[in-house]
């Protein structure tokens with residue numbers, strides 16, 4: 001009986017692997033798409049926003065010629081993209097740009113050269129193909145008050161969130177105002193249910209937080225809940241999976257005269273502009289890219305270059321790092337930055353690369369009692385045959401989890417730059433080993449091991465409950481500038497984390513809040529309060545103590561890491577206002593035929609994870625363009 005079971009199990013796995021190879025296209029997919037010399041629309045970057053923009057343009061203008069250029073390979077290059085639990089395995093792979101920041105003066109003390117690793121998706125779907133799939137739209141006043149841009153109030157953006165959405169977590173009432181079904185992007189709740197996440201939600205009472213499962217709904221976002229996730233039937237719903245592939249299939253089946261082309265391994269090196277001699281007006285007329293299909297995505301000065309013309313518009317959706325980089329390489333940016341890199345200025349636009357904002361979190365970990373081990377997300381459990389079979393046969397089980405299953409949003413009431421309606425803290429909870437959270441980001445300094453601060457590196461890999469308190473609206477600002485004029489030289493990323501003391505104080509306050517959650521009765525049966533490694537993890541704060549800094553401030557300045565949400569580097573605003581790069585229709589100021597649509601246009605961070613608003617921005621740019629065609 002046992003033998004028969006194992007034989008069948010192995011057969012199922014082999015069959016599934018074979019089916020995967022047959023059904024899922026090879027990694028070189030889209031690498032050699034034959035191209036026209038010119039298109040009506042060229043979209044640069046097939047990420048959260050770009051894939052949506054291109055798909056909607058192809059769908060809304062079926063007779064147009066639409067081209068999407070993506071620097072990375074297809075998202076089918078790694079099967080871990082589709083499997084939610086594979087999300088922690090995608091960083092530092094060929095699907096990741098693998099940026100690192102400049103050294104941080106006020107933070108990242110424990111990290112190699114005080115730098116932060118900055119993963120960004122380099123594949124179809126962009127960062128939505130490597131992210132943790134948490135779906136958050138933000139607070140109404142993020143749009144109404146913090147953004148404050150005409151045409152971008154919450155009432156203006158809500159229809160576009162709804163247009164995308166297929167919400168499957170509960171049946172929708174007929175008078176539903178905020179959620180929607182029938183859109184391409186499935187939003188669901190976790191399929192697995194863990195008592196450790198239930199304990200997290202129950203512990204919210206320690207902070208006065210009520211359960212609020214519909215935090216993207218009409219009741220607002222404050223409270224504590226299971227996460228909404230962009231996962232469809234156990235498979236990641238990236239913008240490539242949800243929007244791009246269906247649109248390509250529809251375009252292929254349609255009899256319209258238009259074309260919809262996607263080309264991967266196309267590293268765009270600049271937007272090609274022409275300046276009218278008489279009027280001095282600058283217009284985007286195409287893009288130049290390096291073809292890296294034959295060098296497995298590795299771009300260099302030796303890569304063959306090609307120009308495609310855009311007769312109507314170029315849409316730049318290369319993300320909060322890529323878009324300002326490409327703009328500056330094209331001579332559009334702050335004159336001093338361009339001059340320092342030896343790039344001739346086409347349009348002096350001082351806001352390009354400025355206003356960089358990012359969310360910052362600090363892991364606080366609590367060892368668990370033995371009885372929790374069966375509920376922790378561990379490598380061993382994830383790789384077991386039972387788990388694999390559950391996934392292959394039922395699209396269920398542990399492989400459908402993103403790890404980040406619980407979240408809380410609240411206002412501490414201490415942020416003087418925010419209305420009280422906007423949360424200033426988010427807390428995520430992960431019940432797993434330390435490796436996902438910390439090792440992915442922290443290159444721990446050897447001297448910390450020597451000093452006994454990290455006395456046992458294995459402890460970082462041990463299982464436990466991690467709280468991830470996040471500051472949602474930090475006051476510290478950074479910038480993206482140029483290292484050189486080479487498009488293959490990563491730009492300089494300077495987030496200036498924790499430059500403002502108010503950000504440190506808020507993060508420390510949020511850490512104290514996690515201590516209250518951990519001390520709540522809901523966790524009594526799970527957290528091992530007697531363990532010597534119970535937080536504070538390290539009993540001393542060597543360098544911090546000398547400077548008279550509190551233990552938790554020291555912890556924050558050493559161990560806080562990015563939440564991967566950079567925004568703001570091509571800020572949307574009224575033309576002429578200081579720092580504006582794009583107008584409310586996302587048109588680049590001073591350049592005709594060029595729009596930017598991605599995280600970089602956000603004037604401020606939103607109160608939560610940034611993928612949902614990027615998808616909304618992709619919807620909006622397509623709508624602006626299609627509306628202009630119809631004279632709306």
Ligand SMILES: Cc1cc2nc3c(=O)[nH]c(=O)nc-3n(C[C@H](O)[C@H](O)[C@H](O)COP(=O)(O)OP(=O)(O)OC[C@H]3O[C@@H](n4cnc5c(N)ncnc54)[C@H](O)[C@@H]3O)c2cc1C
Nearest residue numbers: 045047048049071126127131132133134268322599609611
């Ligand atoms: C590891 C990680 C985890 C995250 N987790 C979450 C989460 O759980 N929930 C959430 O809401 N948000 C999350 N985020 C953030 C969210 O995914 C991003 O904010 C969002 O995807 C950004 O969308 P975008 O369109 O601005 O850029 P991206 O999605 O990054 O797309 C930019 C695209 O442009 C391409 N590109 C860049 N430069 C060029 C060039 N020169 N030529 C051609 N192509 C180029 C890139 O390869 C990429 O495909 C996470 C991000 C990361 C990296």
